[in-house]
Amino acid sequence: MIQEYLSEVEANIQAACQKAGRNRDEVTLIAVSKTQSNRVIQEAYDAGLRVFGENKVQELVQKYNCLPKDIAWHMIGHLQTNKVKSIVDKAVLIHSVDSLRLAEVIERECAKHGIIANVLLEVNVAEEKSKFGFAEKEVKDAVKEIAKFQHISIQGLMTIAPFVDNAETNRPIFSKLRKLLVDINREKIDNVTMRILSMGMTNDYRVAIEEGATMVRIGTGVFGARYYGTEVFDKN
Ligand SMILES: *Cc1c(COP(=O)(O)O)cnc(C)c1O
Numbered sequence: 113m114i115q116e117y118l119s120e121v122e123a124n125i126q127a128a129c130q131k132a133g134r135n136r137d138e139v140t141l142i143a144v145s146k147t148q149s150n151r152v153i154q155e156a157y158d159a160g161l162r163v164f165g166e167n168k169v170q171e172l173v174q175k176y177n178c179l180p181k182d183i184a185w186h187m188i189g190h191l192q193t194n195k196v197k198s199i200v201d202k203a204v205l206i207h208s209v210d211s212l213r214l215a216e217v218i219e220r221e222c223a224k225h226g227i228i229a230n231v232l233l234e235v236n237v238a239e240e241k242s243k244f245g246f247a248e249k250e251v252k253d254a255v256k257e258i259a260k261f262q263h264i265s266i267q268g269l270m271t272i273a274p275f276v277d278n279a280e281t282n283r284p285i286f287s288k289l290r291k292l293l294v295d296i297n298r299e300k301i302d303n304v305t306m307r308i309l310s311m312g313m314t315n316d317y318r319v320a321i322e323e324g325a326t327m328v329r330i331g332t333g334v335f336g337a338r339y340y341g342t343e344v345f346d347k348n
Pocket residue numbers: 144146167188189272313314315329330331332333
């Protein structure tokens with residue numbers, strides 16, 4: 113089942129890359145495995161996937177402990193400061209740095225472990241009240257501040273676009289995020305060079321790739337519909 117979904121997603125990614133004149137290897141597929149059981153994730157692993165995204169710390173840690181060690185886990189959901197210490201040594205990339213306070217806590221925890229956290233700054237491009245993230249106009253100053261931290265490496269920007277019927281509606285949002293990244297890179301803030309644009313989900317990843325996404329976060333497209341009942345998220 114996953115194999116079929118995956119083939120379709122892969123074909124779409126390739127088509128979008130081709131349309132935009134980009135190489136397929138410029139885009140990383142992050143399989144968003146939130147709410148999926150370890151058994152289902154293992155199935156995706158057996159189909160060849162190695163990069164998974166989770167939005168809850170507890171779930172990421174549990175899966176990290178149970179599943180193969182060569183999986184790259186990405187933290188894509190809002191991160192509470194009191195949970196930072198549980199994941200700084202487990203997530204290869206935190207997509208959701210949405211406040212200076214959170215960055216401070218990540219810095220402190222990484223200093224303790226003697227490690228460097230790779231992060232993206234989350235930008236609320238669409239200015240939705242329900243969403244986390246820096247406002248567009250705050251991002252440059254946030255990069256300046258966070259770039260001072262010794263144990264954080266700013267790798268790029270992330271956004272969660274609104275849920276829309278027509279993916280084209282989100283095109284200006286993706287293009288804004290890309291422009292913002294280019295503008296900030298031009299300033300050469302403490303030699304920060306951001307290379308990652310994490311944007312695009314099941315409904316709109318093709319458009320996001322056309323607008324420059326280097327990481328797409330796809331859940332439903334890879335695993336099918338999510339079921340939020342507790343029994344699915346088993347402990348095996
Ligand atoms: C759940 C989630 C996704 C994936 O959503 P789909 O629509 O299932 O592809 C992507 N990004 C974030 C931050 C998520 O929480």
